[in-house]
Amino acid sequence: MVELKIISGTDRKNSNALRVSSYLKKQYEKEGADVEIVDLKEFPLEAVRGGPYGEENKPVTDFVRPILKADGLVIVTPEYNGGYPGILKMLIDYLPFPEAFEKLPICFVGESAGAFGALRAVEQLQLVVGYRNAYLFPERVFINRVKENFDEKEGLRDDFQQQLLMDQVHNFVEYVEQLKQQGLIRARLEGGA
Numbered sequence: 001m002v003e004l005k006i007i008s009g010t011d012r013k014n015s016n017a018l019r020v021s022s023y024l025k026k027q028y029e030k031e032g033a034d035v036e037i038v039d040l041k042e043f044p045l046e047a048v049r050g051g052p053y054g055e056e057n058k059p060v061t062d063f064v065r066p067i068l069k070a071d072g073l074v075i076v077t078p079e080y081n082g083g084y085p086g087i088l089k090m091l092i093d094y095l096p097f098p099e100a101f102e103k104l105p106i107c108f109v110g111e112s113a114g115a116f117g118a119l120r121a122v123e124q125l126q127l128v129v130g131y132r133n134a135y136l137f138p139e140r141v142f143i144n145r146v147k148e149n150f151d152e153k154e155g156l157r158d159d160f161q162q163q164l165l166m167d168q169v170h171n172f173v174e175y176v177e178q179l180k181q182q183g184l185i186r187a188r189l190e191g192g193a
């Protein structure tokens with residue numbers, strides 16, 4: 001069984017990324033994955049006041065531990081001002097450098113109010129985690145006009161888009177399984193901060 005974490009990429013209240021993440025969790029469970037959501041609303045912001053990069057930091061270590069144990073990540077990101085949310089970059093900058101994403105499969109879902117479904121945010125994220133040597137899963141899904149086009153129980157209202165999302169879920173699990181069987185995923189990491 002593969003262990004996945006879905007990172008819901010914002011701390012905004014009543015977040016659409018969290019709604020999409022909850023829906024995806026159920027779909028990944030149907031595919032037999034062990035999956036949990038990492039909700040950035042819970043990121044310990046107080047513990048990073050003053051910029052304690054690289055220092056012992058228990059709240060941060062506790063928060064990031066599930067990410068470091070995962071066989072793969074699904075990142076659900078909204079688009080904020082043509083990019084991904086600052087809190088998501090904050091999380092990335094408090095993961096252990098340089099090993100956090102090394103040989104870790106990562107899958108991307110974007111959601112936005114606008115017409116392009118957070119394409120820009122996803123591509124910026126791919127640049128960052130690609131620099132850190134992640135395996136970038138090539139099937140990306142972009143949910144545009146998320147309020148109209150996505151329903152937390154039914155998924156995407158458009159059949160074609162829904163099929164893309166379901167294929168992404170199925171194929172990502174298979175991709176992670178195969179990398180794992182071949183010993184190509186980085187070992188589980190300890191620590192954080």
Ligand SMILES: Cc1cc2nc3c(=O)[nH]c(=O)nc-3n(C[C@H](O)[C@H](O)[C@H](O)COP(=O)(O)O)c2cc1C
Pocket residue numbers: 010012014015016017018078079080081082083111112113114115116118146
């Ligand atoms: C700070 C902020 C900036 C935003 N910038 C954009 C943007 O550049 N393009 C866009 O299509 N939507 C933008 N939106 C709308 C969000 O993409 C949309 O509401 C999305 O569903 C928010 O995700 P969330 O509910 O998970 O926060 C912005 C929303 C916020 C709060």
